[in-house]
Amino acid sequence: MFRVSILPTAVLVAGLSTPCFAQVKLEFKHAEKGAANYKTTTSLHQVLTINGMDVETKSEEVTTSSEKGGSRDSAGKLPVVRKIETLQVQVDLPGGINLSFDSANPDGNKSDNPTLAALQKAFKAIVGTSYTIVVDKTGKVAAVEGSDKILENANDVDDATKEQIKSRFSAEKLKKAVEQEYAVLPDILVRKGEPWERTETMDIGGGQTLTFTRRYEYEGATKEDGKTLDKIGAKALAVKYSMEPNPQAPAKVTKSDLTIDSSEGTILFDREAGRIVHRQGKTRIKGDMTLDIQGNELPTKLDLTIESKSDLQPASK
Numbered sequence: 001m002f003r004v005s006i007l008p009t010a011v012l013v014a015g016l017s018t019p020c021f022a023q024v025k026l027e028f029k030h031a032e033k034g035a036a037n038y039k040t041t042t043s044l045h046q047v048l049t050i051n052g053m054d055v056e057t058k059s060e061e062v063t064t065s066s067e068k069g070g071s072r073d074s075a076g077k078l079p080v081v082r083k084i085e086t087l088q089v090q091v092d093l094p095g096g097i098n099l100s101f102d103s104a105n106p107d108g109n110k111s112d113n114p115t116l117a118a119l120q121k122a123f124k125a126i127v128g129t130s131y132t133i134v135v136d137k138t139g140k141v142a143a144v145e146g147s148d149k150i151l152e153n154a155n156d157v158d159d160a161t162k163e164q165i166k167s168r169f170s171a172e173k174l175k176k177a178v179e180q181e182y183a184v185l186p187d188i189l190v191r192k193g194e195p196w197e198r199t200e201t202m203d204i205g206g207g208q209t210l211t212f213t214r215r216y217e218y219e220g221a222t223k224e225d226g227k228t229l230d231k232i233g234a235k236a237l238a239v240k241y242s243m244e245p246n247p248q249a250p251a252k253v254t255k256s257d258l259t260i261d262s263s264e265g266t267i268l269f270d271r272e273a274g275r276i277v278h279r280q281g282k283t284r285i286k287g288d289m290t291l292d293i294q295g296n297e298l299p300t301k302l303d304l305t306i307e308s309k310s311d312l313q314p315a316s317k
Contacts, residue, residue, distance in 0.1 A: 023189035024218070026230060028182055029274025030078050030135045034069040036275060037085070037313040042306070044204075049301040050291065055094050062088040064313070076137025079145075083130035087123055103127040118161045125154040126165065133178055141182065144175040168203070176201075184216065184267070184276075192220040197237075202306075207244030208253075210285075213237045216267075224268060229277065234265030236283045251293045258287035258302065280309040 043060040064086045070079040091099040099116045100109040106124040111117045131147040150169045154162050167173070186196045195217040202210045219231040241256040243249075265281030285304045290297055 023191050024230065024271070025189050026185045026218075026232075026269055026271060027274060028139060028185065030069060030080065030139060031274075032069055032071050032078060034067075034080075035315075036067045037064065038067075038310055039064050039313055040308070040310040042308045044307075045305045047303040048289075049303075050298050056092075057094065058090075058092040060088075060090045062086075072137070077142055078135045080133045080135060081130050082133060084127055087127050089123055118158055121157045122154070122161050122165055125157055126150060126169070129153060129169075131169070131171075131174060133174075139182070141175055141179050144171045144178065147171045147174055168205075173203070177203075185269070186216070186218070190218045192218055194218055206249065207246050209242050211240045211242065212283075213239075222268070224278075227270070230269040230271055232267040232269060234263075234267060234281055236260045236263040239283075239285055241289070251291050253289050254292045254297065255290035256287065256302075258285050258289075260284070261286045275312065276310070277312040278310070280307075282307045 039062070041060065041062045044058070046057045048055040048057075063084065066083045066085055068081045068083075070081070072078045087101065087103045089099065089101040093099070097113065097116070099111060099119060101120050101123045102108065103124070106120075106127070109120075111120060129150040129152075131150070132145045133141060134143040134145060136142040147169045148171070151162060151166060154165055157165070180198075180200055183198060186194075190196070195215055198214050198216065200212050200214055202212065204210060213236070215235050215237050217233045219233050221228050222231045223229075237260060239258050239260055241253065241258055243253050246252075261284040263281070263283040265283075266279070267276055268278040269275070270277050283306050285302065285306070287302055289300045289302050291300045292298075
């Protein structure tokens with residue numbers, strides 16, 4: 001981040017009494033006994049062009065989750081329990097293969113495909129599970145605890161799927177994810193129009209990640225449903241793909257050169273409550289990749305659109 005620090009004296013003095021130059025502090029607040037519920041929708045539309053043939057995949061995941069704060073200990077640490085309340089998943093694969101899951105009816109729409117059936121069991125296992133985020137007195141994530149208990153509901157899941165769940169919900173990965181979530185806000189006071197950048201990683205499964213360079217900009221205060229909120233614009237500037245070594249993977253990406261085709265996003269932040277109330281974004285990624293399938297390298301083009309939306313839900317009466 002950079003800040004313009006050399007200004008004509010007259011402009012600097014005038015700015016001291018002009019509202020549009022006012023600095024604001026955006027920071028998360030972690031209240032004892034606080035509670036919040038969020039609904040998050042994430043969708044992906046991917047087209048891989050291999051040897052001139054398009055392979056299309058679509059997916060949508062809708063999750064509701066809850067957060068409940070406890071009491072601070074003598075060192076000022078606050079436990080916050082995050083729980084997966086509901087989950088709906090729809091995946092459309094090439095060849096007319098579809099996967100559906102709804103935690104309201106977890107045993108419905110059972111797939112005859114062993115791989116998809118294993119995924120349905122995994123989804124069923126993680127619904128209702130929780131872990132605890134321990135926040136220190138400065139607001140930093142001190143630890144994530146209890147994530148190992150997620151496997152307690154996975155008795156009906158094969159060993160390979162258990163390992164995937166264990167990896168995805170490891171304390172280390174969850175801690176990094178929450179730290180990234182909390183790091184979205186600027187480190188210092190900002191004025192309208194001032195930007196900051198973050199490096200953020202998105203886990204897309206199968207040991208694959210997308211690492212984004214994202215630019216945020218404070219756009220000032222706005223009124224939403226009679227409440228004053230702070231608006232932040234978001235835009236991905238660059239992206240890199242990586243894949244963990246996995247000898248069992250049927251296909252491996254040996255090379256990738258991806259760029260951001262388009263990107264836009266918005267965050268609405270409640271400064272008084274110290275929490276995000278709305279966040280949405282849409283990013284389209286294009287580029288070239290080289291797939292290794294059983295030793296055969298195939299030039300591939302990727303066209304991937306990621307959309308996400310997360311909203312704070314009204315408090316229950």
